[in-house]
Amino acid sequence: MARLAAAVSICVAFCGCGLAYKNSLSRDGFIVYTNDGPEFLQRTCVRIERIYTCLSEVFEIPRPFPWTTRIFLDGRADGLLDYSYNPDLLGYYVPFLQMIRIDSRAAASNLVSDLDQVLLHEIVHHFLVSELPGISGKCWLNEGLAGNLEVGIIDEKRAEFPLLNPVLLKIARRELAGNKKRNQLRDLLRSDWKSFHDEKTREKNYALSWAIVYHLLEAELPAELPLKARINRIHAMDEETITALESRWRNNILKLDVVEKLGELARESAPGKRLTALWAIQELGRSRGFNVRRSLAILTKLFDDEASELREASYVAFLELLSNNPQMPFLDPEKTGKALTRLQSVIADREAKPRLRALLVGNIDHHRTLKKDWIPLLIETLEDSRPMVRAAAAGALSKMAAKPTIVSPLFWTNASIEERSVEVGEWKRWLAARGSR
Structure with a gap:
């Protein structure tokens, strides 16, 4: 009632x-x-x-x-x-x-x-x-499929589904490594809504559900099958068939290295995997802890990729990796130093794409690292012929330098050369005074 x-x-x-x-x-x-x-x-x-x-x-x-x-x-x-x-x-x-x-x-x-x-x-x-009739009664499948498909990348024309969910993979690996002798699948598959969403075990259940569905989609079913066909096959599987895969599933998930897999996806050259590659590069830029050095190695290698789109994405991801991990110059000073020098050369290159240069300039305001002073380059960039690059440089300087400045993009895009020259002159005098101290 x-x-x-x-x-x-x-x-x-x-x-x-x-x-x-x-x-x-x-x-x-x-x-x-x-x-x-x-x-x-x-x-x-x-x-x-x-x-x-x-x-x-x-x-x-x-x-x-x-x-x-x-x-x-x-x-x-x-x-x-x-x-x-x-x-x-x-x-x-x-x-x-x-x-x-x-x-x-x-x-x-x-x-x-x-x-x-x-x-x-x-x-x-x-x-x-x-x-899929009846899927509401299969919490593991309903949530597992949602966890796989939620990392889809969708643009104006198409969509791709990498299926890899780094957040849930980390949780699933932790759970499986900490409970090596316990069979997980039978209890998971039999969970009703209340037990599945219990506050104490919900996070674990989401992660393990993602993991078993990922394993079935990627390792147990033919890759050439369309995604819908693979989903339908999983929906039709009985409990005994799935629980019999416990050992193979555990081994697969515990061996699934997120950085290695992201690196593999980032190097995808097939036209149908372009969005996946860009997503993987972005995810590498979010690495933390023990994954930083390996992510750095993959990203800096992509600096020389034939595809300009992947090169540019790796530049931005590198800056995010550096922002998230300020210890990176100490972990690998050579790779970090070479990468920063490369980015400075791209920003200074007046022939490079204005959008890329503005994007890099707009992302360096948190990246003051050893032996790399961005301020002289940014002051020089205030005189760039491209309005969007000038505006990005002013925004970065306002955050990096201890000097008041005009931040409004409208000033740097629409003001006359004479008006802008006054502000640039102030910056140059400030820089000279700083150097003489």
């Missing part, structure tokens, strides 16, 4: 909940509600529309969609059930209401990619429940 009352309460609240939001937008397959402004709504709808388009291709669903999902973006986190393992982004999907709710206030404090990931995770749940 209590469950029935709760269900009725949710339905009543749901029927009128759209009225409580200031803005909404409808597209094929979904309606988005939010109290954020129209610009945020438009941008988010574009991202959601891309997700729906790519998943319709994965699951081979004809358009228009046979259903409409209601997606609510708000900041009311109190009392909501957290279906995601990321504590910073609250999201959940209610199948019988075809409703997704996401804490956009938490998302706004994170990277855009984090919002994309939680959107993709919850929308994947909707597609899985709609296309």
Whole structure:
């Protein structure tokens, strides 16, 4: 009776909940509600529309969609059930209401990619429940597939699914290494919703679910099969078939080295793997701890890749790696020094792509390292012929140098040469005075 009352309460609240939001937008397959402004709504709808388009291709669903999902973006986190393992982004999907709710206030404090990931995770749940009858009763498969597909990379024209989830791999390896004698799969496959989402074991269950689904998709099923066909085969597998794979699964996950795998993906040259390669390079830039030196070696090797897109991505990833790991110059001073010299030469090269130069300049403000003083180069760059490069240099100087400056991009893009020369002259005098101390 209590469950029935709760269900009725949710339905009543749901029927009128759209009225409580200031803005909404409808597209094929979904309606988005939010109290954020129209610009945020438009941008988010574009991202959601891309997700729906790519998943319709994965699951081979004809358009228009046979259903409409209601997606609510708000900041009311109190009392909501957290279906995601990321504590910073609250999201959940209610199948019988075809409703997704996401804490956009938490998302706004994170990277855009984090919002994309939680959107993709919850929308994947909707597609899985709609296309695979009975999957709601298989928590391990429902969450395992969402954990694999949430790392999808989607742009304007296409989508790729690397399946590798570095965060969940780390948790899964830790759990398997710490429980070598315990069989994990049988309990995992038999978990109901309540036990699966228990606060004490939820993180572990998400990670192990990702790990077994990843193993099945990548190691047990033919790679030439389309993703949908592999998903359908897993859905059709019985418990005994899967639990019999415990030993092979454990060995595969424990041997799966995240840096080695990311390096392999980063070097993908096939046209259909371009997005995956760029994603892997970005992930290498986020390495920490014992993985830093090996990630550094892979990224600096990519500096000489034939594909300009991969070279440029590796430059930015290197700067992020350095920002996250200020000890890097001590771990490998030779590679770090050569890499910094290479980036300085790219920034100084007036023939290099302006967008790339501005991107690098905009990413060096946190990267003051031994024997590399960026300030003289940045002051010189204030006189660059490219407006976006000048503006990026001014922004970096405002964070790196102890001197007030005009930061407004409009000044550096639109002001006359005479006006800019006054500001550049002040910088040059400041630099000369600093050098004479």
